Amino acid sequence: MGARAGIVVTGTEVLTGRVTDRNGPWLAEELRRLGVDVGSVVVVGDRPEDLRAALAFLAASTDLVITSGGLGPTADDLTAEVVGDFCGRPSSVDEELAARIGAVVARLMSRRGWRVDPAATEAGTRKQARVPAGAVVLEPVGTAPGLVVPPASGDGPPVVVLPGPPSELQGMWPAALEAAPVRVVLERAQELRQDTLRLWGTPESELAATLRRVDDQLGGLEITTCLRDGELEIVTRYAPGAAGAYARLVDAVRGDYAATLFSEGPEVDALVAGALADRGLTVATAESCTGGQLVARLIDRPGASAWVPGGVVSYANSAKEQLLGVRADTLATVGAVSPEVARQLADGARDRFGADVGIGVTGIAGPGGGSPDKPVGTVHLCAVGPDGAVTRSLVVPGDRAAFRKRTVTVGMHLLRALLLGGPPA
Amino acid sequence: MGARAGIVVTGTEVLTGRVTDRNGPWLAEELRRLGVDVGSVVVVGDRPEDLRAALAFLAASTDLVITSGGLGPTADDLTAEVVGDFCGRPSSVDEELAARIGAVVARLMSRRGWRVDPAATEAGTRKQARVPAGAVVLEPVGTAPGLVVPPASGDGPPVVVLPGPPSELQGMWPAALEAAPVRVVLERAQELRQDTLRLWGTPESELAATLRRVDDQLGGLEITTCLRDGELEIVTRYAPGAAGAYARLVDAVRGDYAATLFSEGPEVDALVAGALADRGLTVATAESCTGGQLVARLIDRPGASAWVPGGVVSYANSAKEQLLGVRADTLATVGAVSPEVARQLADGARDRFGADVGIGVTGIAGPGGGSPDKPVGTVHLCAVGPDGAVTRSLVVPGDRAAFRKRTVTVGMHLLRALLLGGPPA
Structure with a gap:
């Protein structure tokens, strides 16, 4: 029969995109690993009536509801109270929990060197220590405790209440899985x-x-x-x-x-990093239009310092010449956005960083800078390694952000093709 | 009385976080500008029953429902059909629309140099041209048409069906606002x-x-x-x-x-870019632990080539020496992660790029590389400009990704404090 869960992500900052939600996808994937199917994630702002509606929607069709966010000390943080009411369990201050939170807050404040108003801190602490009657408290990882709230009526799914900061939510997750009302649901899970x-x-x-x-x-x-x-x-x-x-x-x-x-599994990033590590090779970058996003993507992986000595972002032609050895006559004759300059950038990166592999990218991200010959979106890439070079020239559609993202992916495939063969970049 | 809207974002790739949704926040902000309040965004996978449940949930409490995604040529793209059924309007192929889509697909394929199987293309095209009876068709921006589907019963909100790729969705949005069923809702909107x-x-x-x-x-x-x-x-x-x-x-x-x-309004990025542009200054970066994310963030803004000549990412000490002039004796005595090296990185960036302002960042992103003296999260930053220098040293909590993001923000505030004063970084 399996088990189904629903996720509510709270916060006007998430609803409006000022903050990109990382919790919904993380929870969905964790639950899938546990064999719990997630059909939907509902993002709501800070209005209690919207949160209540989302809880009712998900509770009607799932065995477990999980919320993230809305556990801070300010008045707009209402999740614990609303979930308690929804489950028929009124909240009150847990004095021992309040003392533990107070100690954490004092330590954090002093570490950051922030001045503290004791009255303000206490009001916030006591708000964060309000617990619905009969709920399981999950000890704070930051300052906010989590909760597992079973329905008072015995009818409906338990609600797991987790904090919004991803490191706190992820740190609290193992404790949430150990709570008795959650364990009952997990027993019904089936491998997916x-x-x-x-x-x-x-x-x-x-x-x-x-x-x-x-x-x-x-x-x-x-x-x-x-x-x-x-x-x-x-x-x-x-x-x-x-x-x-x-x-x-x-x-x-x-x-x-x-x-x-x-x-048949790994992302291109893992294939490239694995090939570099397996063969003991290093890669350096020379970017123009992608502005550092290619080197940042290579360095995203822990341990990248072993295979990425660095990169240069050279927007200015003078920087291309002085830092990467691009020839002035090439820039003057064919221009910075050309296959020739992409090759010289790759060679320059390889040379200046003493790397085994160099990759060069030059193009026009827009919105300005295009011409009839070289429209916005024109880009040339070249990767050079011990065994030769691979190149790609194309016109990438879309706006500046889409151009940069797509071009960086083409760059990753250039490295993949150079190192591993397979489909050409 | 105002107007309320709800948004459904479809796609298992969004639900599981393989793709970060940009459409929900974009639509929520556009609707707010129009005075339409958005209480929630529901993300569902590709299962029709989950989409139907989300439509029913939002239709019960809103004046307008908007969907994004699920309009592609593959069988898992079901949005148009499900919305048509939900609104009581069965779908059939619009032959003229199918011909227009076919022409677009043929053009795209030939531009990309992809081989085309005509039978496969036609099946996909005919699927994308299925239109619920009585719906308004929004002309494709990519290959997928959008729809505005009024409820057959006259009771309930109209559903606007938009494609998933953000550039297509945004390109189609003005036409959606012009559709009669949407205009009726917008007439009730109130400035927010x-x-x-x-x-x-x-x-x-x-x-x-x-x-x-x-x-x-x-x-x-x-x-x-x-x-x-x-x-x-x-x-x-x-x-x-x-x-x-x-x-x-x-x-x-x-x-x-x-x-x-x-x-009292603009983000720190806009303040920094504005200060550089107003004073005609340029800035160059020298990054270690942030691995290119700082220069990438500076270059995110259109027109950045006017004030960012470039940056160096120097993970390897040899690169710090050769590309940025960091002194070997400094690296040997105080180590790469030190205020002294941050200063030399900033000076080196300024010098090598001929920039007015240089900023240097050196630290330990983790998970490896920490020591009792210099734990993971230790970071030193320095920004040097025509009028002096500002520095910051701190230990940033959180994982590798959080460290890099937070450190880049500290770097932006270092530039803000250097250029504009105000709160110290």
Whole structure:
């Protein structure tokens, strides 16, 4: 029968996009690993009536509801109180919890060197220590405690109340899973696998034809496809009993897309990092239009200092010349946005950082700077390694942000093709 | 009486966080500008029953429902069909629309140099051209048309169906606003202002005390506060009639937080870019632990090439020496993670790029590399300009990603303090 959960993410800052929610996806993935299916994530602002409506919506169709956010010391942080009311359990201050929170706050404030108004702190602390009657308290990781609130009536799902900062939410998660009302739900969970195939250079409409052709062999698979920055992802969820159907899907994709299937699991970032680590190679970057996003993406992975000595962002032509050795006559004759300069950037990065691999990117991110010959979106990339070079020139559609993101992904595929072969970048 | 809208974002890739949703926040902000209040955004996967439940939830309490995503050519893209059924309007293929989509697809494929299987393309095209009876078709910006579907019964909100790619959704938005069923809703909209105060170095609990003290003067304001990377944002929404109350809030915050109030509107990024542009100054970066995220953030703004000649990411000590002139004896005596090296990085960036301002960042992002003297999270920053230098040393809590994000924000405040004064970084 399985178990289903719903997630409520609270906070006007999330609803309006000032803060990008990381908690909904993180919780959805953790729950999937535990075999709990998540059908929807509801994002609400700080108005109690919207939170109440979201709780009622999710409680009607799930075995477990999880909230994130709204546990701070300010008056707009209302989650604990609203959830308590929703579950029929009025809240009151837990004095011992208030003392523990007070000690944490005092320590944090002194570490940051912030002045503290004791009365203000106490009011906030006592607000954070309000606990619905009969709820399980999850000890604070930051200053806010979490809660597991079972319904007073015995009818409906328990609600797990977690703080908004991702590090606090993730730190509190193991304790939430240990709470008795949650354990009861997890006992009903059933394993749900998730596997991903990744294509580089196949349009979604073509893949759709393959899926239609083998549709009758794919019973029990929940397949979603997503085209993102030129990569086509095929993500499949299935119970262990449908493993045979998944193997048939993999066979069909291998057969139809041998030329573009670059991964049966890992993302391109992991493939590149793995290839560099396995072969003991280093990579340095020289970027113009991507403005540091390529080197930042390479460095995102822990341990990257072992294979990324660094990179140069050279917007100005003088910087291209002086820091990377791009030739003035090349800049004068073919211009900064050219395959020749991409190659010289790659060579320069390799040379200046003493790296095994260099990658150069030059293009026009827009909105300004385009011309009839070189429209906005024009970009040239080159990666040079011990065994040769690979290049790519293209015109990327979309706005400045989309251009930079897509171009960085093309750069990752250039490195993948250079190091591992497979579909050309 | 006002108007309320609800938003449904579809796609398992969004639900699971493989793709970060940009559409929900964008739509929420656009609707707010139009005076339409958005109480919640529901994210659902690709299962039709979850989408139907979300539509029913939002239709019960709003005047307008907007969906994004699920309009592609693959079988998991079901939004148009599900919305049509929900509104009581069965779908069929619009032949003229299918022909227009087919032409667009053919053009796109040939531009990308992708091989095309005509049968596969046609099946996808005909799927994308299915239109619920009586719906308004919004012409494709990419390949997918949008829809405005009024309820067949005349009871309930119209549903606006938009594609998932943000550039397509945003490109189609003006046409959606022109559709008659949407115009009727917009006529009921009422202006809703939003203003933001920003503090640097005030804890949320202290601000809570101020808000409690003046609470009785703030009628009609919807205030939310959010602490993010050390910045405390106070975002207030209010109808024009509550402008006096908002002025009283501003007065109270100015009075209590003169030392930390750094902006009554613009983000720190805009303040820094504005100061550089106004004074005709340029800035170059030298980053270690932030790995290019600082220069990437500076370059995020269109036109940044006028004030950012570039930056160096120097993970390796040899790169710090050779590319930025950091002294080997400094590295040997005090180590790479030190205030001295931060200063030399800033000087080196300024010198090598011929920039007016240089900023250097050196620290330990983790998870490895820490020591008792210099724990993970230790970071030193220095910004040097024509009028002097500002520095900051701190230990940033949190994981690698949080460290880098927070450190980049500290770097932005270092530039702000150097260029504009105000709260110290």
